[in-house]
Amino acid sequence: MSMKPNTPNFAHVEGRVVSVRRNPNAGGEGVTNLTLEVPAGYKDYTLKIDVVGWHSDTKVPDGIAEGDYVVAEGRISLRSYESKKEPGRKIFVTEIVAESIEAPRHKKASTQQKPIPRAQPRTQPGEDVDDIPF
Numbered sequence: 001m002s003m004k005p006n007t008p009n010f011a012h013v014e015g016r017v018v019s020v021r022r023n024p025n026a027g028g029e030g031v032t033n034l035t036l037e038v039p040a041g042y043k044d045y046t047l048k049i050d051v052v053g054w055h056s057d058t059k060v061p062d063g064i065a066e067g068d069y070v071v072a073e074g075r076i077s078l079r080s081y082e083s084k085k086e087p088g089r090k091i092f093v094t095e096i097v098a099e100s101i102e103a104p105r106h107k108k109a110s111t112q113q114k115p116i117p118r119a120q121p122r123t124q125p126g127e128d129v130d131d132i133p134f
Contacts, residue, residue: 009075011096013038013049017068030055034101036070050095052077061103074098 015036024030034051051072053060064070077097083089 010073011076012071012073013051013096014069014071015039015049017064017066017070018048020064020066032058032060032064032101034064034070034072036072050093051098051101052095053098053101058098058101060101064101064103068103071102071104072096072098073100 013036015038017034018037019033019035021033022030023033032053032055034053036049036051038047038049039045040047051070051074053072058074074096077095078092079095080090080092083091
């Protein structure tokens with residue numbers, strides 16, 4: 001992993017793959033789009049984070065499938081485009097453009113998946129969420 005954690009716009013995300021899409025582009029390099037489910041750190045909420053791996057810039061492990069645990073590092077990217085279905089409507093996208101994607105527990109033959117560790121709530125039992133100062 002070439003990016004350093006103290007680099008501006010550094011992103012490190014770990015989670016379970018909920019969707020994977022591989023697309024070849026005109027240059028034949030291809031791109032892999034992953035959506036990861038990541039614990040939000042509050043109650044049992046999770047976040048869905050989009051990760052893009054351009055094959056010319058990112059080594060994407062072969063055989064990544066839904067349910068695999070993945071670690072991705074890269075930079076946060078914000079972009080927009082005009083909707084084809086609703087002309088004039090602008091769509092905004094936030095995603096991680098990965099420099100590296102690893103599947104540390106990835107096993108092609110395994111069908112058993114280890115659960116994502118759930119984040120522990122930061123409030124005490126009986127504590128009102130409205131008392132949190134933010």
